[in-house]
């Protein structure tokens with residue numbers, strides 16, 4: 001039986017934009033992540049991926065909902081327990097250029113979280129740990145005294161990974177850790193993350209906007225659209241049998257290496273613009289761009305449902321009750 005490490009129930013993160021305007025960055029998201037797995041999150045820019053990650057990390061307050069980590073509801077625990085929990089959850093940030101303080105040496109950057117948690121009593125002990133961490137991410141102890149600007153993008157991301165590993169975490173949120181890197185370096189960083197996962201039994205939430213990249217690293221994938229999680233399943237299943245019309249459109253845009261299959265590939269072009277999260281469509285948020293939109297899609301928010309084992313979808317097309325009703329309505333019309 002797989003053990004659930006993180007469970008999120010009906011999580012909402014709204015930003016108050018002033019003048020009575022609310023931006024719904026994350027809206028009613030529920031998911032669970034198993035211990036030791038990589039859970040990928042994909043979706044277009046602005047769909048709420050980073051906000052979801054930051055909210056789980058406690059960097060943003062929650063508007064509504066529940067986050068349960070290792071059976072502990074993180075909003076109900078005392079501040080001392082929360083401090084201890086922060087050791088176990090770490091984040092690798094989207095931009096390796098902006099996320100490292102340019103005025104600190106690599107050793108200071110990596111040692112900082114350990115100093116906050118008072119892990120060691122001597123400077124030498126911190127330094128030894130920094131050397132060990134640098135080596136485990138493929139850098140060397142000679143790099144410890146240098147500053148971030150002296151490194152390439154890929155090396156900076158390795159420093160960010162070493163910092164995330166400093167407290168021996170169990171769970172790491174990697175927010176597009178490779179998008180800012182050259183293609184040639186991306187695979188190296190992905191391989192490093194995979195190696196560390198095996199060696200240290202890590203669980204990842206891996207955020208990306210590129211479905212082909214996320215497939216390579218993830219056991220399961222969640223697809224986000226305009227603050228909503230619209231589909232979650234095993235990564236192979238998602239590619240073979242995407243159920244949500246948005247997932248189908250995303251997948252249809254990925255080129256297939258086989259030229260014969262590629263020739264027959266049908267691209268689903270999404271009509272219209274991505275709506276604003278400050279004024280999302282009523283009912284299903286995808287309805288303004290969905291080729292299957294029905295009347296009910298305007299009025300009723302689809303339920304988040306497990307339509308087959310471990311396959312969750314938020315779409316009326318896959319709701320048995322509604323499917324039945326639609327069919328009977330059609331029958332009535334035909335009479």
Ligand SMILES: Nc1ncnc2c1ncn2[C@@H]1O[C@H](COP(=O)(O)OP(=O)(O)OP(=O)(O)O)[C@@H](O)[C@H]1O
Pocket residue numbers: 015023024025043044045046047048049050051052094209277
């Ligand atoms: N601190 C904030 N205050 C107000 N609005 C915010 C804040 N952070 C994010 N947003 C808004 O929330 C929405 C989701 O943003 P988020 O950064 O989570 O998207 P994303 O999926 O990570 O996009 P990208 O792929 O570009 O990184 C966007 O409309 C964004 O403008």
Ligand code: SF4
Pocket residue numbers: 244245246284285286287288290291292293294297302314315316317
């Ligand atoms: S609920 Fe309706 S509009 Fe939304 S994805 Fe399903 S069919 Fe399309």
Ligand SMILES: [Mg+2]
Pocket residue numbers: 049050051094175176
């Ligand atoms: Mg982001």
